[in-house]
Amino acid sequence: SGHVQLPPPQNVTLLSKDFDMILTWTPGEGSPTDVTYTVRYESRERMDKWIKVPHCKNIHSTSCNLTCVLPNFFVKVRARVKAVSGQFQSPWVESQFKEYYLDVELAPPVLYMNVKENSIHVNASFPLATCVESFSWMYDLNLWEAGSEDKKQYEGIFRKNTVTIDTTALRGNYCLSARSSFQSIDFKHSEFSQPVCVLLNHKG
Numbered sequence: 001s002g003h004v005q006l007p008p009p010q011n012v013t014l015l016s017k018d019f020d021m022i023l024t025w026t027p028g029e030g031s032p033t034d035v036t037y038t039v040r041y042e043s044r045e046r047m048d049k050w051i052k053v054p055h056c057k058n059i060h061s062t063s064c065n066l067t068c069v070l071p072n073f074f075v076k077v078r079a080r081v082k083a084v085s086g087q088f089q090s091p092w093v094e095s096q097f098k099e100y101y102l103d104v105e106l107a108p109p110v111l112y113m114n115v116k117e118n119s120i121h122v123n124a125s126f127p128l129a130t131c132v133e134s135f136s137w138m139y140d141l142n143l144w145e146a147g148s149e150d151k152k153q154y155e156g157i158f159r160k161n162t163v164t165i166d167t168t169a170l171r172g173n174y175c176l177s178a179r180s181s182f183q184s185i186d187f188k189h190s191e192f193s194q195p196v197c198v199l200l201n202h203k204g
Helices: none
Strands: 010-017 020-026 036-043 046-052 063-065 077-085 110-115 119-125 138-145 152-158 163-166 172-183 187-189 196-200
Touching: 010 077, 020 036, 020 077, 110 172, 110 196, 119 138, 119 172
Parallel strands: none
Antiparallel strands: 010 020, 020 063, 036 046, 036 077, 110 119, 119 163, 138 152, 138 172, 172 187, 172 196
């Protein structure tokens, strides 16, 4: 067409991070400063049908969150991106295929604690997109006395459930930490969250 082509985006990767499916890329070498990017995706269910992603059209950022535009969490999808500047555009560059259900990477939950006189009520919250809230995310909780290796484990708690820990017999500094878990084809889990410690039954 006689147009100078723009350098295509590089390192185009579909990755799962913290419960999300995200397409990332880096600008092609020598890209103009005003370059924008447009993303489309296709699913294995309908090959050769590239679908527009309205919130990732002519964007300046170098990533696009695809989690809630995926039509099916149980089918492999891939995405592609091109650079645009004025009337010039680059060729499309495609990512590899990924499937949300199998490939999702979990993030540790955030713990909320309500310390009462003889108990602690623990809730976990997850950095979830609304479209995946119905999945059966769970969490595992550890409780231990600071400095001890002996951890009491509470496993496979559904994330909406509160765990009540009886602290009547506990004295001293106790720590809690949790990880997200999910049963897909295999059992997956996140790293454990940073420990949160509380002083229990401390009189005076």
